Amino acid sequence: MEIAKRLAEKVSNIEPTLDVFDEKFFPDRNEEKEVVTSYFLFMIAIDHRTRVGGTYQKEIEGELFFGSDLLFRLAKLKLDADPDFYTARNMANLSINDFKDVFMPEGVILRDPEVRVALLRDLGSKLLTLYEGKALNLLDRANERIKGGPEDPGLLEILKTFIAYSDPVEKKSFLLMKFLKRRGLFNPKDLENEQVPVDNHLLRIAIRTGLLRLDKSWFPLLRNERNSTLEEDTALRMMTRVAFKIVAEEAQISPFLLDDFLWSHGRLVCISEKPMCEKCSIRTACLGEGSWFGWAKEPFNDNWYY
Ligand code: SF4
Structure with missing residues (x-):
């Protein structure tokens, strides 16, 4: 709680940094709602671990893109060239070659393309069978709720139908x-159920700042001496989610806004190798101002969840 309160003071005035209307990566502002919803549904389904096991990067028109940015840049170029690409029918029948043509241009290595194709095919075929092939039908069914129950599911329960989610x-x-919320397509009434999407960057920051206080038995994992088990990974990320919810509540900001800050902080400042503690805006909230757990890395678990 002490670290959560200190972090909350640091982030209470942050502004959104993710521009969900950036036409380099995302559908244009005036694009049809179904196209926008489908695009995000399919693309986020395969947005995981783009840089593990290789360097997913490429220069496009003089600009270097890497990781998730490259994935979305290539996706947007495909959307511009072929607006029907991100439809349930197309995704249900997607081949590995179709996938590689779009997301793995010559010289670019992307981890587990077969897994990503399987996730897209599962999503496309279930969307066809259960929701008449329309992504917007998921939102209609959710009825502006993040969470619901078995008879009246919110978007969270509905998405669990798909392996990717x-x-x-x-x-x-x-x-x-x-x-979807930032694009004005999903306006949940139950904001108390909003949470940060916990990926490797958020997990690393939670560990290094001391927001998660782990005893010595976890240290071999933090040194990456072995991979974490799925149970360890789930426990650590769930604790991270709960901890950042407390930070967001203390700061009186939304978990999604907090995520903007944390994600870019993890990508640019609190990086995996040699965090830049001297430049860090939350240094005074971090245990030992970065000197205690700056050496720690987030444990690695081999999955397609994040
Ligand atoms: S002080 Fe260092 S270890 Fe702590 S959050 Fe900042 S960059 Fe990361």
Whole structure:
């Protein structure tokens, strides 16, 4: 709680940094709602671990893109060229070659393309069978709720139908909701159920700042001496989610806004190798101002959840 309060003071005045209307990566402002919803539904389904096992980067028209940015840049170029690409029917029949043509241009390595194709095909075929092939039907069914019950599910329960969205800690589900909310397509009434989408960056920051206080038995994992089990991964990320919810509440900001800050902080400042503690805006809230757990890395678990 002490660290949560200190972090909350640091982030209470942050502004959104993710521009969900950036036409380099995302559908244009005037694009049809179904196209926008489908685009985010399919793309977030495959937005995981783009840089593990290789360097997913490429220069396009003189600009270097890497990781998730490259994935979305290539996706947007495809949307511009072929607006029907992100439809349920097309995705249900997607081949590995179709996928590689779009997301793996020559010289670019992307981890587990077969898994990503399987996730897209599962999503496309279930969307066809259960929701008449329309992504907007998921939102209609959710009736502006994040969470519901078995008879009256919210978007969180509805998304669990799809393998891509089956993460116990619901990272991709909350990331999708963040995009749809900012685009004005999903306006949940139950904001108390909003959570940060916990990925490797958020987990790393939670560990290094001491927001998660882990005893010594966890240290071999933090040194990446072995991979974490799925149970360990789920426990750590769920604790991270709960902890950042407290930070957001203390700061009186939304978890999605907090995620903007944390994600770019993890990507640019509190990076995996040698965090830049001297430049860090939350340094005085961090345990030992970065000197206690600056060495720690987030444990690695091999999954497609985040
Ligand atoms: S002080 Fe260092 S370890 Fe702590 S959050 Fe900042 S960059 Fe990360």
